[in-house]
Amino acid sequence: MELLSRISQLVDDVRKKQPLVHHITNYVTVNDCANMALAVGGSPVMADEIEEVEDMVSIANALVINMGTLNKRTVESMLAAGKKANELGIPVIFDPVGVGATRYRTLIAQRLIEEIKFTVIRGNISEIKAISGVQATTRGVDASEEDSSELKDGREAQRLAQNLSRKLGCVVAITGAVDTISNGEKTFSIHNGHPMLSKISGTGCMCTTLIGVCCGATDDFILGAAAGVLIMDLAGERAYESLDKVCSGVGSFKVKLMDQVSRISGQNIVEGAKIYEV
Amino acid sequence: MELLSRISQLVDDVRKKQPLVHHITNYVTVNDCANMALAVGGSPVMADEIEEVEDMVSIANALVINMGTLNKRTVESMLAAGKKANELGIPVIFDPVGVGATRYRTLIAQRLIEEIKFTVIRGNISEIKAISGVQATTRGVDASEEDSSELKDGREAQRLAQNLSRKLGCVVAITGAVDTISNGEKTFSIHNGHPMLSKISGTGCMCTTLIGVCCGATDDFILGAAAGVLIMDLAGERAYESLDKVCSGVGSFKVKLMDQVSRISGQNIVEGAKIYEV
Amino acid sequence: MELLSRISQLVDDVRKKQPLVHHITNYVTVNDCANMALAVGGSPVMADEIEEVEDMVSIANALVINMGTLNKRTVESMLAAGKKANELGIPVIFDPVGVGATRYRTLIAQRLIEEIKFTVIRGNISEIKAISGVQATTRGVDASEEDSSELKDGREAQRLAQNLSRKLGCVVAITGAVDTISNGEKTFSIHNGHPMLSKISGTGCMCTTLIGVCCGATDDFILGAAAGVLIMDLAGERAYESLDKVCSGVGSFKVKLMDQVSRISGQNIVEGAKIYEV
Numbered sequence A, B, C: 001m002e003l004l005s006r007i008s009q010l011v012d013d014v015r016k017k018q019p020l021v022h023h024i025t026n027y028v029t030v031n032d033c034a035n036m037a038l039a040v041g042g043s044p045v046m047a048d049e050i051e052e053v054e055d056m057v058s059i060a061n062a063l064v065i066n067m068g069t070l071n072k073r074t075v076e077s078m079l080a081a082g083k084k085a086n087e088l089g090i091p092v093i094f095d096p097v098g099v100g101a102t103r104y105r106t107l108i109a110q111r112l113i114e115e116i117k118f119t120v121i122r123g124n125i126s127e128i129k130a131i132s133g134v135q136a137t138t139r140g141v142d143a144s145e146e147d148s149s150e151l152k153d154g155r156e157a158q159r160l161a162q163n164l165s166r167k168l169g170c171v172v173a174i175t176g177a178v179d180t181i182s183n184g185e186k187t188f189s190i191h192n193g194h195p196m197l198s199k200i201s202g203t204g205c206m207c208t209t210l211i212g213v214c215c216g217a218t219d220d221f222i223l224g225a226a227a228g229v230l231i232m233d234l235a236g237e238r239a240y241e242s243l244d245k246v247c248s249g250v251g252s253f254k255v256k257l258m259d260q261v262s263r264i265s266g267q268n269i270v271e272g273a274k275i276y277e278v
Helices: A002-017 A030-039 A050-058 A072-088 A103-115 A125-132 A145-153 A155-168 A195-199 A203-215 A221-241 A250-263 A266-272 B002-017 B030-040 B050-058 B072-088 B103-115 B125-132 B145-153 B155-168 B195-199 B203-215 B221-241 B250-263 B266-272 C002-017 C030-039 C050-058 C072-088 C103-115 C125-132 C145-153 C155-168 C195-199 C203-215 C221-241 C250-263 C266-272
Strands: A020-024 A043-046 A062-066 A092-095 A120-123 A171-174 A179-182 A187-190 A275-277 B020-024 B043-046 B062-066 B092-095 B120-123 B171-174 B179-182 B187-190 B275-277 C020-024 C043-046 C062-066 C092-095 C120-123 C171-174 C179-182 C187-190 C275-277
Touching: A002 A203, A002 A221, A002 A266, A002 A275, A020 A030, A020 A050, A020 A072, A020 A203, A030 A043, A030 A203, A030 A250, A030 B250, A050 A072, A050 B103, A062 A072, A062 A203, A072 A092, A072 A103, A092 A203, A103 A125, A103 C050, A120 A125, A120 A203, A120 A221, A125 A145, A125 A155, A125 A171, A155 A171, A155 A179, A155 A187, A171 A221, A179 A221, A187 A221, A195 A221, A195 A250, A203 A221, A221 A250, A221 A266, A250 B250, A250 C030, A250 C250, B002 B030, B002 B203, B002 B221, B002 B266, B002 B275, B020 B030, B020 B050, B020 B072, B020 B203, B030 B043, B030 B203, B030 B250, B030 C250, B050 B072, B050 C103, B062 B072, B062 B203, B072 B092, B072 B103, B092 B203, B103 B125, B120 B125, B120 B203, B120 B221, B125 B145, B125 B155, B125 B171, B155 B171, B155 B179, B155 B187, B171 B221, B179 B221, B187 B221, B195 B221, B195 B250, B203 B221, B221 B250, B221 B266, B250 C250, C002 C203, C002 C221, C002 C266, C002 C275, C020 C030, C020 C050, C020 C072, C020 C203, C030 C043, C030 C203, C030 C250, C050 C072, C062 C072, C062 C203, C072 C092, C072 C103, C092 C203, C103 C125, C120 C125, C120 C203, C120 C221, C125 C145, C125 C155, C125 C171, C155 C171, C155 C179, C155 C187, C171 C221, C179 C221, C187 C221, C195 C221, C195 C250, C203 C221, C221 C250, C221 C266
Parallel strands: A020 A043, A020 A062, A062 A092, A092 A120, A120 A171, B020 B043, B020 B062, B062 B092, B092 B120, B120 B171, C020 C043, C020 C062, C062 C092, C092 C120, C120 C171
Antiparallel strands: A171 A179, A179 A187, A187 A275, B171 B179, B179 B187, B187 B275, C171 C179, C179 C187, C187 C275
16 A cells, blocks of 8 residues: 555656656667657657767766667666766666677676676566576577566575675566566565567567656655556556457557557546556 | 748649659658658658769759768768759758757867858757857757747747858748748748647658658748648648647647648648738 | 468468567658558567677568668668578568668668568569669658559559569569559469558558468468468558548557457458459
């Protein structure tokens, strides 16, 4: 109860504070992330030129680093912006898209983790396994079926999140059919969302953006991570409910997902969230 | 009346002439700009490799330079394309996204303005202030609340647009709750649009694209700028009207905005435009 | 009949096999391509850093190379990924966007064709003409009206597709009002689709993605190409049918196109396809 009312408060605060979130992100889902940030009440800015990222992050309330379409040029910008954010005490959210799929991605993820102190890391179970050095079966940018099946039980994901969280001193969020969020001490399990969220591109990236916006409006980062994940999950449920089942599909679902994020309030969180400390 | 019928004519001409508009733009809103150009009757082409931009702009009817996600590589392409367009008498539209937010952006905007003769510059009030060398309070890529409040009165925006227009010898369009367009001699004020336009990413960029398409079909560039702004404003009003208020949000609004731009005609301009010479 | 049932079977197989399709593509339509791949049952991954493209393509079932926004950096990645795919026997689909519009595009297309053995090349008639060394009148990225008018008769497109197919030893698909697909021996003509498909950005790119996904689930690549084109065409027809004609436009059409691709089944192909061997 207490937890829910704090998350609810944060969701309402975000609309008042309009946190500015600097993104260094991929070119696949960047527009969806910008619109998500606006829909939830934040203000997105995307900038990846090394000459300006330190200036840009200095005026931001949070930094999102997403490695969906990595390249050598922007890796240097990620490092510069991340270090500057650390210096200024600005939260840095990391989305290690596709880590484990190629040696380069794994290498860069390691380098980013070594040189930047992340506030929150969000990934699917394959990605979090790869980052943890556990054998993962990443296939492209989606979680493998093998890895996903472990989510049903939940204990494996909880252990993973806790261990990585303790090792890196940051909040870890594993999203999937069930979501697990840990700061090493407390661990939460979220039983919301809808399977259609996995049928459109970029819901992982958008969730990371929502976490970024929420962390830009609080100092309690496990709360920020939980709020971001819950907003995405509840908006997904409500989008599906409002869908005309006779002729709709993924296109309409994506539009309605955006609609629902723009309509969500703290009160909706209180009413719909299924979040449990484990 | 005479003005409205000329804008109306231009909007209809655009659908016949299908101007080809070369964009060197950011990767956040580029898809929306391409679809906007098509929706209004133009033909978009995006190309930013320095080896080809001069060839590409040579077959275009207008060039749009948008600095949303600047980087060193594409700045050189912007310069090359802009100079070629100047040489060939092709109109060049400039969207100085986020100028003032970082020193790099301000520097690059200055360099572009020095080396390219722009036909139209469109920005929000914070951006136009920054370009004018007036103290602005740019926060990321959105106009600051402080600066926006000045729009209500209007005289400050009119003075800014006139002065910058005279200084650079180009049309200046300041968009916001009220839009101001000046070529130094004549200044127009547009009282159309809808607040939801500021709730989705890229409406500024899309407006610049619309101006680009319109300027690709006329030699009267203040008319082209006014037509582009009016199309966006009226489509925004009509999109909001057609919205199901019970369960819609920003996702549906964006879809309907695109719908309305694709349906707009010169007749709609005559019926709905609130444009005044000031 | 036999042909239709094989295409129908392939469309259903795609949903079971979920082919992973590595894209090196442009930043204009990349999000639409990712969502199309997911909608039809595939799994998209976008990666263009030369350090990782060989690793990425090695785990993929098909590679799509789309030159919409070419630059020197990604050309090298295209070459590396394409050669690796050839080595491993992974099908490579080429979309020569805008070839002929600039000398650079023509040069790069030639270089890609010389160094990579493509499985399928898909383009509009202006692009296929330019690649064939026939005088084309490419205007930006859309087929010219002159070239398009030749599609009505069909024999010119058939000859072009057959000749290029024999010359390069690959399947050639020319899409437009009528689609022509040839492997040099057999040539098919498809009379499906809807004019609104040309009113939104990226339907060519999305069609190439659909071909990529289908070719990732079969060894019969002319079948894969035909399936991809038919999915796009039939989804376009069904999207238009389901459109509210009173207030809809290109925005709604695009959403419904995505909806229909996500709903399409082999049975729909059997019922709606108008494909003929010529």
